[in-house]
Amino acid sequence: MENMMQGVMEKVKTWARINSPWAIHYNSGSCNGCDIEILATLTPRYDVERFGIKLQGSPRHADVLICTGPVTLQSRDRLVRIYEQMPDPKFVVAVGSCGISGGVFQGCYNVVGDISEVIPVNVYIPGCPPRPEAIIHGVVELLKSLKP
């Protein structure tokens, strides 16, 4: 566990030097479990900001959209709008099982489910919710995939 964490942190430091992505977070109807864990990555124990990953409020300055939830019908349009407001190149990270298949809400009348049915997704991070380390790992995997 220790070594795995160190391994992840080493990778993150490498990426921060190469790329310092600005991220925006959007909740498309999640129970909040994933959002709380995303928020936890900002707090001292995980402190993701020291690696240059900055969570900020405007889509127009974002490189990465971190999206949670199973996309409720009401949130769908807003999700599309946020994605469209982001400048290229842009990437989407779907956090949580809901964004993969709808999670436990699959089939419920007000959800779409898979986020990629609404906007393209680059990385899925499974879990209900995924732990902060897994979220950081997922973002790192994304950055790794961008390496020329």
Next chain:
Amino acid sequence: METEKALELAESLMKDFAISTRRPEENRVDFVIDRKNLKPAVDAILVDKRWGYLSAITALDNALWKVDETTKEKTIDPSGGSLELLYHFCQAAAVATLRVSIPYNDPKVDSICDLISSVSLYEREAAELYGIEFVGAPNTDKLLLPDNWPAGVYPMRKTFTSLEDSAKG
């Protein structure tokens, strides 16, 4: 106030309105009342006597099901059944519920927002999910369903299975 005493007090407050009274659990009493008596009953129990607080409004679709003799398939018999609204009042451990039956062909009941202003959100929820009209409600905007939800489609009714099925008619 002790639970049993609280329940007895509720029974005495509702004696002019209750068509029937039942004790479904040891801390609960249910009163079936006619919908035209809803406001006076709420007035009597809450506004006048402060018996507890309105904790929730449950809406039910008591659809009538019929089972096919041969296929054993269950379908809804539209000739029967009704909607029902349950107004739950809580006084410590005691729960008193006013039950109001609402017919499908005239799904209306008086809004009680002028008695308790905080009830608006509960009424809006029941209105859009079950298709009940709360007459006199100050705000009838959608609360939970998306703006583009088709009119006349009430997802919590037993007849609703999915948006796709509803679109097919």
Next chain:
Amino acid sequence: MEPKTAPEKFIVPIGPQHPALKEPGHFEFTVEGEVVTNATARLGFVHRGMEKGAENRTWIQDLYLMERVCGICSHVHALAFALGVEKLAGVQAPPRAQAIRELVSELERIHSHLLWLGVAAHEGGFDTLFMFSWRDRETVMDLLETISGNRVNYSANVLGGVKIDINEKQADAIRKGMDFLEERTQHYLKVVTEDETFLGRTRNIGVMSFEQADFLGAIGPTGRASGVKRDVRIDSPYTAYNDFPVKLITHTHGDLEARFIVRIQELYESYRLVRELVDKMPAGELTVKVPRRIPEGEVISRVEAPRGELLYFLKSNGSDKPERVKVRTPSLCNWSSVLVTAVGHNLADMPMILAGIDPCFSCNDRIVTVNRKTDSTQMDWEDLRQYGIEYYK
């Protein structure tokens, strides 16, 4: 009231743009000058259709579904559901299971209150307090993970009891955790009651009188901060609250400061209760058998979530799937009462007032509409939050 068509109105498109904010929601405030004259809410961004979904799933599947109504208070949702089903089935979970359920409930309350403390502090611009409280909150997250395997959605409940047990090593870790948190909480209480800037945003702000709170049905810490003596753990004890009772915490002022104080004092009560449960945990079985088909009937299950009374209405038609699962979350109750009392307060106080009732975002939206009679300012949540911070500088 005609929210959508009045000429002075404008809808502010707000999304949960801020990292500290969770769910999208929609509040509409009508403002004259600085003062709010009307407030309403339009939710729906998190509406998933769970009550309908619950009718199409078995009782067992629904346990896992209801856990995810809210990620912050997932245990109490599953608990209310399980207790209801057990009542319908005519069974009672064994004493050890009930004690463990209570233990997890209190641990959840601790994590929830600390989470809220951080978020509410952030709303007022006190980001250091946010960072500190969330760092300390990790202590409880670790404990929950140690005993259940997950930090969130711990799934301790099964129909008929619990599926986790507490051993001596875990008990020790829990005791140490409570000691640490108790000391840290003293610091928070000090800040909340003595820091001048903090008090400027909370003392005498957002006052809900006892009368209003009592009549409108304000519950949980919001109601108790106004002196309303409502706590389901005391009024209608469930799980092991008869053997391990909790003390009622109320305040009289009904302002934001009172809401902070009540929650912090509840933290102390929870620490005490957790220690007691761990020291005196009854021995015995963890589950009792529950049939697959639940007998016909209707049942009302009420528990005290961190935010207040959570009510479940369950109706069974005798099959393995529920006829009706109705969930009334505490936040819906508190929204209602707060929207009524927001009137007359300053717009700048809205972020703190809304945060002060600890809205469970899984039930609400965060879109704020500000309707001014004179101009057409658009404000998003972040703007409104900054507005509040600037106003009080």
